[in-house]
Amino acid sequence: MSTPATMMKGFPDKPVKAIVIGASAGGVEALVQLLPALPAGTDVPVLVVLHQPRDRASLLVEIFTPLCALPVREPNDKDPIDPGTIYFAPPDYHMLVDGAGNFALSADEAVNFSRPSIDVLFESAADVYGAGLMAIVLTGANHDGAAGLKAVGDAGGRTIVQQPEGAHAWLMPQSAIGKCPGAQVLGLPEIAEIFRAMGASGNDASRGAGHA
Amino acid sequence: MNDAVSDIELQLLINAIFLKYHYDFRDYAPASLKRRMSTAMSKFGCATLSRLQDRVLHEPEVFSGLMDFLTVQVSEMFRDPIYFRSIRESVVPMLKTYPSLKVWIPGCSAGEEAYSFAILLREEGLLARTLIYATDINAHALSLAEAGVYDIDRISGFSENYLKAGGHGSLSEYYTAAYGRAVLDKSLRKHIVFSDHSLATDSVFAEVQLVSCRNVLIYFNRELQDRAVGLFSDALCRKGFLGIGAKESLRFTAHGAAFDELVRDQRIYQKRFAA
Numbered sequence: 001m002s003t004p005a006t007m008m009k010g011f012p013d014k015p016v017k018a019i020v021i022g023a024s025a026g027g028v029e030a031l032v033q034l035l036p037a038l039p040a041g042t043d044v045p046v047l048v049v050l051h052q053p054r055d056r057a058s059l060l061v062e063i064f065t066p067l068c069a070l071p072v073r074e075p076n077d078k079d080p081i082d083p084g085t086i087y088f089a090p091p092d093y094h095m096l097v098d099g100a101g102n103f104a105l106s107a108d109e110a111v112n113f114s115r116p117s118i119d120v121l122f123e124s125a126a127d128v129y130g131a132g133l134m135a136i137v138l139t140g141a142n143h144d145g146a147a148g149l150k151a152v153g154d155a156g157g158r159t160i161v162q163q164p165e166g167a168h169a170w171l172m173p174q175s176a177i178g179k180c181p182g183a184q185v186l187g188l189p190e191i192a193e194i195f196r197a198m199g200a201s202g203n204d205a206s207r208g209a210g211h212a
Numbered sequence: 213m214n215d216a217v218s219d220i221e222l223q224l225l226i227n228a229i230f231l232k233y234h235y236d237f238r239d240y241a242p243a244s245l246k247r248r249m250s251t252a253m254s255k256f257g258c259a260t261l262s263r264l265q266d267r268v269l270h271e272p273e274v275f276s277g278l279m280d281f282l283t284v285q286v287s288e289m290f291r292d293p294i295y296f297r298s299i300r301e302s303v304v305p306m307l308k309t310y311p312s313l314k315v316w317i318p319g320c321s322a323g324e325e326a327y328s329f330a331i332l333l334r335e336e337g338l339l340a341r342t343l344i345y346a347t348d349i350n351a352h353a354l355s356l357a358e359a360g361v362y363d364i365d366r367i368s369g370f371s372e373n374y375l376k377a378g379g380h381g382s383l384s385e386y387y388t389a390a391y392g393r394a395v396l397d398k399s400l401r402k403h404i405v406f407s408d409h410s411l412a413t414d415s416v417f418a419e420v421q422l423v424s425c426r427n428v429l430i431y432f433n434r435e436l437q438d439r440a441v442g443l444f445s446d447a448l449c450r451k452g453f454l455g456i457g458a459k460e461s462l463r464f465t466a467h468g469a470a471f472d473e474l475v476r477d478q479r480i481y482q483k484r485f486a487a
Contacts, residue, residue, distance in 0.1 A: 076461045077430040078437070090459050093430075096243040104243040105459050107427040109286055124243050 014158065016198075017132030018044050018081075018097075020125045022118030022148065024051040024140025026168020028060075030188060031138070032067065035086055037192040040069040041199030046086045047095065047125065049116045051140070054092040061088065077105040089116035096124035112144040122148025131156030136191060137183075138162045140172025146179035159183035160191060221261035222246055228265050229282075233275055235349060236412040237282055239436035245282075252281040276352070283350040284431060287324040288369060289362075289383075291426070292458055293376035296332060298478040299424075300378050303453050304336045307421060313342040314420040316447060318411055318440070319428035320346035323357025323404075324370075327386075328377075329424065330400040335380045339403050345418060347409035357406050360396035367394045411440040416447045423448060427457040434464050441465040445483060454481045 023030055027050045038046065052058060064072045064086065072086045081087070081101050089095035090105070094116050098104040104124070111117035122135050122145065135152040137145040139162060153159045161183045164170035177183060186194075222245065226237045237245065249261060256274060258264040267274045290296050307313055315333075317326045326346035333339040348354050362370075371383040387394040409417070411428070423444045429437050444454050445467045454471060456479045462468040471481035 076459050076463075077457075078434060078461070078464050093459055094244070096247070098241060098243045104241045105430045106241075106244040106247075106284075107286055107430065107457070108244060108248065108284055120247065124247065127243075127246070 014131060016044055016134045016158070017129045018125060019046045019134045019136070020122055020152075021046065021048045021136045021138065022050075022122065022140075022145040022172075023048070023138035024114075024118075024142060024144065024169065024172055026139040027051070028063070029168060030162065031064070033188045034138075034192055034195060035064055035072075036067045036069070037195040038068065038070050038086070039196060039199030041084075042070055042195075043083050044198070045081045045083050046070070047081075047089075047097070047121060048086065049089045049095060049118045049121045051114050051116075051142075051144070052091055054115065056091070058088065058091050064088075075103040075105070077103060079103050089121065091116075094120040096120060097128045098124075099128055101128075112142055114142070114144050118145035119148035119151075123151045126151040126155040126157060129155075129157065133157035134160065136160045136162070137173055137176040139167035139169045141169040142172055143175045145172055146175040149176045149180045149183060153180050153182055160194075161185050162191070163187050218246070218261060221265070222249060225249070225261050225265045225268065228269055229275070229278075232269055234413075235279075235282075236410065239412060239433050239439075240282075241431055241433050244431060248281045252278055255281070279350050280352060283321070283348070283353065284427075285321055285350075285353060287321050288366070288373060289324045289328045290370065290373035290377040290379075291324070291328075292478075293373045293378075295426070295455065295458070295478045295480075296328065296373075296377035298475045298480055299455065300332060300336065302475050302480065303422065303455075304332075304338070306451075306453075307338060308336070310421055311341065313338060313422070314418055315342060315344045315422045315424070316418070316420045316444075317344060317346040318348075318409065318423065318425045318444075320348050320357060320406065321350070321353045322362075323360060323406065324362075325424065325426065326357065326404050326406070327360060327396055327400055328374075330403055331374070331379070331383075331386055332377070333403075334400070339400075342403055344404045345420070346404055346406050348406075349408065349410045351408065354406050354408065358401075360398075360401055361393050362396070364389055364392050364394050411443060412436055416443055418447065419449050420447050420452065421449055422453045422455075424455040426455065427460070429456060429460045438465045438467065441467045445470045448483045450483060450485050452483045454483065455479060456481075 061072050070086050074088050074090045094106040096104040161173045161176045164173040166187050320326050333342050374383040386397045474480045474482045
């Protein structure tokens with residue numbers, strides 16, 4: 001079933017059904033450059049894992065809501081995944097996607113010392129969205145996201161990594177490239193450009209499930 | 213494990229476990245179950261779920277080992293301290309009006325939450341008249357819970373939680389440290405009944421004033437969540453209390469209307485009088 005990651009480059013016109021993003025150290029600054037670029041007409045859900053302290057309430061919804069054209073939420077377990085919405089994984093939970101297009105949260109062990117873990121989100125989203133998934137690994141100082149990005153590539157999805165040289169922390173993007181050599185390596189402005197085209201591209205977003 | 217074959221294999225494995233061992237995981241949330249089974253595959257050296265199924269059917273000790281993957285073992289004492297502070301501030305004053313109390317902790321795992329409640333209730337002067345039912349399907353976890361012994365490395369985290377939860381003294385009053393272990397005070401244990409109970413297949417066994425079931429419902433699909441919350445509702449007395457996990461909600465269950473929100477942020481509910 002798995003396809004070599006090197007064959008993953010000829011995808012530009014594949015309809016995107018969902019976007020997943022993983023970020024760690026320096027992630028807020030990177031996301032501030034990216035998420036506001038998503039236009040109001042974006043018709044796919046955007047699921048983000050950002051590593052953060054586990055013992056306080058997250059301020060990400062408050063930080064990003066005024067900056068973004070799309071609504072920003074932190075989901076509860078079993079919430080339907082709505083298109084055109086940005087979701088941040090809640091602190092101290094893994095955020096997964098289930099086959100019915102709902103969120104499935106878990107309090108399982110940390111993966112790569114992280115809960116939420118990027119690998120956990122990416123692997124479950126690859127399972128559900130397959131070739132319709134776009135996955136992006138941003139700045140960070142650990143190895144989370146590398147195995148997940150490979151799973152996305154193996155399932156035929158589009159894989160993107162932030163250029164390690166330009167990143168606040170290079171290790172996480174570098175690890176992702178190591179595990180998934182077929183990934184596109186782009187700077188933040190180029191990724192923002194892809195986002196800006198999301199609304200205008202006429203992306204048909206065959207989003208069967210996920211409606212409230 | 214991202215292909216259609218592994219979806220089939222997972223269903224077969226879960227059905228095999230049900231038929232042979234009568235543990236029912238058929239209505240567990242598939243996304244996290246899948247992930248945990250893939251970890252189990254490497255632990256048991258099986259390249260596919262079908263091979264794992266073979267071993268589970270023919271080697272009962274593999275099934276016992278697999279139970280620790282099927283059921284989630286991650287907990288802490290006073291996990292989410294603000295929840296426990298809210299129980300202290302908003303629920304305890306009403307619990308004090310009852311002459312005797314019963315508390316149910318479903319999915320108690322290795323007992324961390326049950327002992328946390330025992331300590332909290334002792335500090336509030338209620339433990340002497342309380343019986344805590346702590347239930348789980350995992351026999352291994354229940355035996356750990358019975359023992360009430362935890363790695364000393366975990367204690368500093370527990371102590372920090374205890375203080376944030378509004379603890380009256382120091383957690384060290386409730387355990388003895390020896391040989392790298394912390395042994396909890398046996399007098400707490402006297403008020404707890406640890407027992408085998410499945411939210412998927414068993415029924416209500418007592419009337420209780422408080423159910424605290426945190427981060428258990430997230431592992432169930434909506435149908436099983438419905439069944440479990442139905443059990444909680446049936447077990448609770450009128451005006452009884454229900455606490456669930458920070459990211460869990462009663463929104464998708466048929467029994468949501470039977471409860472009022474008491475402390476919204478901490479997911480503490482009260483059963484309606486007429487329910």
